[in-house]
Amino acid sequence: MQPNATIAPSTLSVKDLPWQILWHKDKCTLCGRCTAVCPVNAIELGVFRKRRIKVSLEPQGNPSSGFDIFHGIRQKTDPAYACVGCATCSLVCPNDAILPMRSDEADKLRFHINRGGQPRSRGGRRNVPGGILDQIKFIRISMLTDPALDAGRHEFEMRTLLGRILPPEQNLKFFNENGWIPPVREIYPLIIGGMSFGALSPNMWEGLQMGVAYLNEELGMPVRMCTGEGGCPPRLLRSPFLKYVILQIASGYFGWDEIIHAIPEMVEDPCAIEIKYGQGAKPGDGGLLMWHKVNKLIAAIRGVPPGISLPSPPTHQTQYSIEESVAKMIQSMYMAWGFRVPVYPKISASSTAMAVLNNLTRNPYAAGLAIDGEDGGTGAAYNVSMDHMGHPIATNIRDGYLNLVKVGMQNEIPIFAGGGVGKNGNLAANAATLIMLGASGVQTGKYIMQAAAGCLGSETDRCNICNIGRCPRGITSQDPRLYRRLDVEKVAERVVDLYLAFDMELKKILAPLGRSTALPIGMSDALGISDYYAAQRLSIKYVV
Amino acid sequence: MCRLFAMTSETPVSPMIALEAMDVMREGHDGSGVGLFLRDLGGPFEEIKNAPILSGIFSEKGLRRLDTFMMDIGFMTKYKITIKVPKIPPPGVPKRDTYLIRAYEYPEEWDDYSQSDRYEKLLEIRLQLRAMGEEKRDMIVFSFWPDVIMLKEIGDPLQVANYLKLDRNELHARVIMAQGRQNTNYAINLYACHPFFIQGYASMTNGECTAFTPIREFLLSRNYPGYTGYQSDSEIFTHILHYTQTRLGLDISAYKHIITPLQDAAIADHANAGLLKQLKQSCRRLIIDGPNCVIGCLPDHSLFMVQDRKKLRPGVVGGRPGRYAFSSEVCGLDYAVPDRDKSQDFQPMHLDTVIVGPQRQEVSICNQMQPLPPLH
The missing domain is CATH 3.30.70 (Alpha-Beta Plaits)
Structure with missing residues (x-):
């Protein structure tokens, strides 16, 4: 110039x-x-x-x-x-x-x-590094009063339940009288959170599915993956591997025409149905797939014309209240699969989450509640939503769990936590923390992209261009010139690597706490933090 | 560590046997306290099997408050044991006014009550007395139940026993459970001392339950008034036992399936796969995760022992028809039943529940892999 x-x-x-x-x-x-x-x-x-x-x-x-x-x-x-x-x-x-x-x-x-x-829109997470999950430590170490276990030698059963569990008295009664007992899945407590076919490239999606299939079929780890809102490839819908998949339905209902029509041809039931009402990264805002990424394949699966942006509405347009939502959607989804598949809602963490949870306690069909905190990732959202909207996951999970304890339903409605799990690389520690705060399991998407495919995105605003379909790694692109950079087999291999490493780390946390036969859900006596007010708020120990 | 000893005998025996057996195992406990549970009583209580017996420790003021309270609700004293203690207690034993063991006559209006109503009421009264005592710190109540006496005190078990002169005919019983050591992970408190008792079910435990907090939360949220206390993590074992038997109607052979369920693959091959899967799922919050050895007593006077899934605690059962003992260590067993066939001693492992029934004729072993009896 x-x-x-x-x-x-x-x-x-x-x-x-x-x-x-x-x-x-x-x-x-x-x-x-x-x-x-x-x-x-x-x-x-x-x-x-x-x-x-x-x-x-x-x-x-x-x-x-x-x-x-x-x-x-x-x-x-x-x-x-x-x-x-x-x-x-x-x-x-x-x-x-x-x-x-x-x-x-x-x-x-x-x-x-x-x-x-x-205004700016982008992908990734809230641009705020750090978080409270990394400040919480595990302080109840088994010393002389009870021997610590050996992570390498003792048997561990790290499984969680997804589904509505009846109170023991009712459960036995229904069992004896051949009554209807809601379907419950025994799954691995780390779920690959909803990342849609469309948000992710075909290679990434296929790699994840292959990794999940390998973990299940070869290693006996019941890992499950949620589709996100974008439908499911027709061949997968008709394959036995569907049982490892949680199908998500959200306010745009993208891909559900294809799914509903495939029901008569399904050889296996899906693991569960997740109804997305909200997402931690952009609470109160609907999903968004920008036109760059809507190619012919994506358009066909989603049942839309190619080359147009696909914004999902912020709410399910047919539902005006949680009661209605539960009555209409959860029950009709149960009905679609003959009451054999658990159906649960996913909401963004919010100060109103307790009202949702309380409502679910009164509905015998709700199979759980997934809560997604402010540190959750997304493929596309307005920057202002990502950076400034949302509720931290820790207090929401803790309040939800203690609320269930108060009504005695802590075993009946599993809560799943998402949003920033493994944000700083500490996946197992964050997951264990959330479980001990009361979550039955955790969902993570971003960590999987980072560890399994080399996603470069960060909370200091590096890359974060998932929305425009130009992902330099080929993870969130629909351009074959970009996504062919991603080797499907290698992604699958990394998925297996990260799960095995997570499994060992989780054992290394649980064994010293003396826990192995059951996941330590709500074992809050094991947690401590050096922040007095956080300790008070979470009802855990204050340690300095 | 703590040490456990329990005995069931056709003929009533002195509780001193248990405490002496405990003393034989003294290397294994720190002598910081003792708890004693006596049932199927001999002596004077033989004649009044149905009269509820109140056991506890009272100050002078507390005793007066107790008398007023019991009179008000229509309970008359039927029989009492007076424990006169020397002026100076042994080192480490607090000075108490009254160790109370008193059998009552039911009020007349209780005549129309059903058995279960009576049991609920007895529990209610015990909890009321406990609350009164906690408020003014003048009473500690261990049990209020027919044919059951409990005693707990801080101090070396044998010294406490001699101090309280427990070797008396009035305290002879056919079922005795004793535990040495206070629970020292939490504040020293007699309510933290084993054995624990609720409505005919008693148990004591060796080892700390690492899943205590979520289990306590689950039991507290059952909305049952008796599920309270939890000064010790081991109290949950008694309450889980009570819960599975009274609320779920399960047999003792199912207890272990609740606290230490089989792994999924073993359940799939089990004759009761359907039931066990349901139990594992709906009672998931009651999984103990050890390391614990539990010795318990059922309302029908059966004694049982179970181990945690890892079998990290010691425990052995042996004896002869007519007298069997459950002990943390073989030396305790040797002391109490020397004339037994030692080759028949049994150390339950991670799948076993050992039961000696009310007939005291044999040790039955129930393995978790075996089919369960039909539900009743």
Whole structure:
């Protein structure tokens, strides 16, 4: 820009962007891979004119000057093309000549990322690192009063129940009288949370399904995966592997025409039906699949025309109250599968969650409640919803559990916790914490993407472009040029790796607490935190 | 650690046998307290099997309040044991005013009550007295039940027994359960001392229950007034026993399926697979997770022993027809029933429930893999 040129309000310099591209002229081979691979076209080939001054060493010699041209990388400063820090350029550079570096101060881009009056939308999680789950530690270690167990030697039964469990008296009565006992699934307590076919690429989805199938069939771990709202591929609906799948229905009902029509041809019942009323990442907002990602395949599965954005409404349009929702939807879903499949709602964590839970206690069909906290991930949402809306998961789970204890139904309605489980990499510790606070199991999606497919997204706003279908890893893209980067078999292998590692870590937590024959749901005496008010609020021990 | 000893005998025996057996095992306990449960009583109580007996510790003031309270609800004293103790208690034993063992005559209006009504009322009165005592700190009530005496005190078991002169004919009983050591994980409190008792069911436990907190929450939320206390984690075993028998109508052979259910694969192959799966699911919050050895007594005077799933605690059963003993260690058994066939001694493992029935003729062993008796 010329010094006397006009500056538009949104004219930014490289310094104003959150990420600056460092490029080494002497290392660069000008191969062009970085510019080709950049998902947001933040860099382009630059032709630089450089003045060269020659100064004579002779006392009378006159200096002269000329101009050279050299080629290199130029970082765009247009807000629409700002670097997202994914560093795929570094990944492909043969000479390590390029690297995005985070700015040393808060960026100015944030004030200009709403051009055209469109607020920023993105994928990922709330851009706030840390969280209370990592502050909670396990303090009730079995010492001399009871021997600690051996994670490698003792038998462990780390299973949880998904389904409505009757009170023991009623259960025995119905058993003896051949009454209807609600279906209950015995599953592994770590569920792969709802990430839709559409939000995820076909390779990612297939890899996850293969990993889950392997864990079940070969390793005997009853791992389950939720489809998210986007239907289910027709071949999977008709395969025996459907029993490892939790089908999700949400306010857009995408894919359910296909599912309902497949019911007569199903050889196995699905594990369960999850009715999504809310999502922790964007509470009170519906699902969103932006047009970039709606290709022919996705459109066919979802039963919509290709190339249009698919926003799900914030609420189920036919339902105006929780009572109605329970009566209409939970029961009709039960009916669709002959009362053989558990049906449960998923809500975003909220100060109103207790009202939902209390209502479910009064309905004999509700098979559980999944609560998704503010740290949950999403494929697409408005930035404001992600960063500022929502309720932490810890207090919601604890309040819900203690509420059930008060009415004596803590074993009857399992609560599943989601939202930020493993946010800082501590998947097993976070899961165990939530279980001891009262959750029957946990759901996680983001961690799975990170560990099984190398998702680069972070809570310090790196990448987070799942919404535009340009995922540099091919995880959340529908472009075959991108998703073919992801090897299906390798994803499956990583899913198995992460589950086996989780299993061992969970044992390493439970064994010293002296627990092995049952999941320590609500074992709050094992938890401690050095924050007095948090300890009071969660009814756990305050330790310093 | 603590040590347990229980005995069932055709002829009434002195509780001293149990306490001496406990003393033989003294290396295994810290001598910090003793609890005693006597049932199927001999001596003077033989004649008044149906009269409820109140056992507890009272201050002078508490005793006066007790008398007024019992008079008001129409209970008349039928028989009492007076325990006169030396002026200075042995080291570590607190000074108490009165160790009370008193049998009552039911009020006349109770004549029309059904058995179950009576049992509920007796429980209610015990809880009322306990609450009164806790309020003014002048009474501690252990049991109020026909044909049952309980005694608990802090201190070395044998010293306490000598101090209270327990070797008296009036305290001879056919079923005796004794436990050495206070529960020291929580505050020293006589209500934390084993054995625990509720409506005819008693049990004592070796080891700490790691799943105590969720189990306590589950029992408290059953809305049954008797499920209270929990000064010790071991009280839950008694209440789970009571719950499974009275509320679920299950037999003692099912108790272990509640507290330490089989793994899923074993359930699938079991003759009662359907029932066991339902029990495991609906009673999931009652899974104890050990390490515990539980010795208990049922209303029909059967004694039983079960181990946790990992079998991390000691426990042995042996004896001869007419007299059997359950002991933490073989040396305790040797002391109490020396004239037995030692080759028949049995140490229950992770699947076993050992029962000596009211006839005291044999040790029956019930393995979790066996079919259950039909539900009643």
